[in-house]
Amino acid sequence: MEYDVVIVGGGPAGLSAAIRIKQLAQQKGQEISVVVLEKGGELGAHILSGAVMDPRALTELIPNWKELGAPLNTAVTEDRVLFLTETKAYKTPNFMIPKCLENHGNYVISLGNVVRWLGQQAESLGVEIFPGFPAAEILYNEDGSVKGVATGNMGVKRDGEPGPDFQLGMELHGKYTLFAEGSRGHLGKQLMAKYDLNKGRDPQAYGIGIKELWEIDPAKHQPGLVIHTSGWPLAHDTYGGSFLYHMENNQVVVGYVVGLNYQNPYLSPYEEFQRYKTHPEIRQFFEGGKRISYGARAITAGGLQSLPKLVFPGGALIGCDAGFLNMSRIKGSHAAIKSGMLAAEALVAALGENRQFDELAAYPVAFEQSWLHEELHVARNVKQYLNKGLVFGSIMTGIDQIIFRGKAPWTLHHSEPDHACLKPAANYQPIVYPKPDGKLTFDKLSSVFISNTNHAEDQPVHLTLKNPSVPVDVNLAKYAGPEQRYCPAGVYEFVKNDDGAERLQINAQNCVHCKTCDIKDPTQNIVWVTPEGGGGPNYPNM
Secondary structure: OOOEEEEEOOHHHHHHHHHHHHHHHHHHOOOOOOOEEEEEEOOOOOOOOOEEOOOOHHHHHHOOOOOOOOOOEEEOEEEEEEEOOOOOOOOOOHHHHHHHHHHOEEEEEHHHHHHHHHHHHHOOOOHHHHHHHHEEEEEOOOOOEEEEEEEEEEEEEEOOOOEEEOOEEEEEEEEEEEEEOOOHHHHHHHHHHOOOOOOOOOOOOOOEEEEEEEEOHHHHHHOEEEEEEEEEEOOOOEEEEEEEOOOOOOOOEEEEEOOOOOOOOOOOHHHHHHHHOOHHHHHHHHOEEEEEEEEEEEEEEHHHHHHHOEEEEEEEEOOOHOOEEHHHEEEEEHHHHHHHHHHHHHHHHHHHHOOOOOOOHHHHHHHOOOHHHHHHHHHOHHHHHHOOHHHHHHHHHHHHHOOOOOOOOOOOOOOOOHHHHHHHHHHHHOOOOOOOOOOOOHHHHHHHHHOEEEOOOOOOOOEEOOOOHHHHHHHHHHHHHOOOHHHHOEEEEEEEEEOOOOEEEEEEHHOOOOOOOHHHHOOOOOOEEEOOOEEOOOOOOO
């Protein structure tokens, strides 16, 4: 199938790029065909974010979004920043809250619902959207430029042979292809390697965000209340913190983010999140409430110093596939929308000059001249400070953001990728986590159940191992099998064979597509590839 533009990923970046291309085509009287491929069974099915949204980019893209019914319904009414010890909560005075954590004028949203709405706007402009069709492979021209993507074959059996419902994948060719797969996109990763897009950049840094949606007692509900915490339950040398946002309809989203540069292989981000909810200051909101949904997703958090080169012959990276999230503000959706718009503007100008398959050099230039670049420049040192430990990092972030307002005359760098930060288990004692009570805290499998995760039972396992002996010989022997703890969905477990030998069992059916294993595996032996179309979680209102 031939198009002018192929977009991989139907999240905020991909859909905003599609909308902007169509808007500009209409203004110029051009006909530009655009297709969006989305691996989720429907738009929004795989979208997971906090989320408090800064509407700045959305207002630029669709100025009348309010009249068109965009689901930004709950304006932020109060910011609370807390430091937790095991039993106490210390509130940061308002005058000491850095500007990056002020949310006046922002909205508590379900990003999944915003994406569904963006999809309607895109379709009304003539964008073709194919949900349930993951792009599995990049296609190249003979000169090495990207000419499009191929979707995966459907109906393949576990042994790799075609099943009774077999359906061949499709090739989608475009004059330009935009990659908007979200954090740690598996095609984006290949493009970075092929075109050396990370040359001269810091290694990308990631976190894992784990989230639940609750319906709580109306008496405890405060629409627009935004709470962020740091401190307990994490050790002081581990970066992380929580968010708790009151939405409409007596619903609250609560989540925990752990930086994936942590060192202790016994740490379990999932268990830390469950433990956090038991804090007296936090549990009060949930007692008498009901948990509705669960999910997890990696977060690209390296910021400006880790941004790869954004363009290559035939296409560009946008949104979290590149890493535009502003870690200091705990926000990425506005940045994703803006990056999609900037790439779209460069692309439409190129098509207007009858160009194809070349580098959209105007896109990175426009980014460097944009408010988004300025915003990320102000935040450029925050993650680097926090990597140095909670207390020192918090003090230095305060100095950087409050005193210097992000304009300090220095830029910090880091040199170690997250997977290289894990230390041998011999250096640590195992962490004993409390057992779940089934009311406030839960086990992984009951959580995965309410993420509505499903994969075709007989399909090939999409969590592949470069070397099947490494999990036992290296990861279990040296790091006490960290994959059974960093995965928030119970995908990996070490089990004993009849002869007593250990082996790694991969329960791929449980996978919520968070990509943590692809990032944190200390040997980089696990490679996440796309499963059959539509497989994975199906998040409502997340």
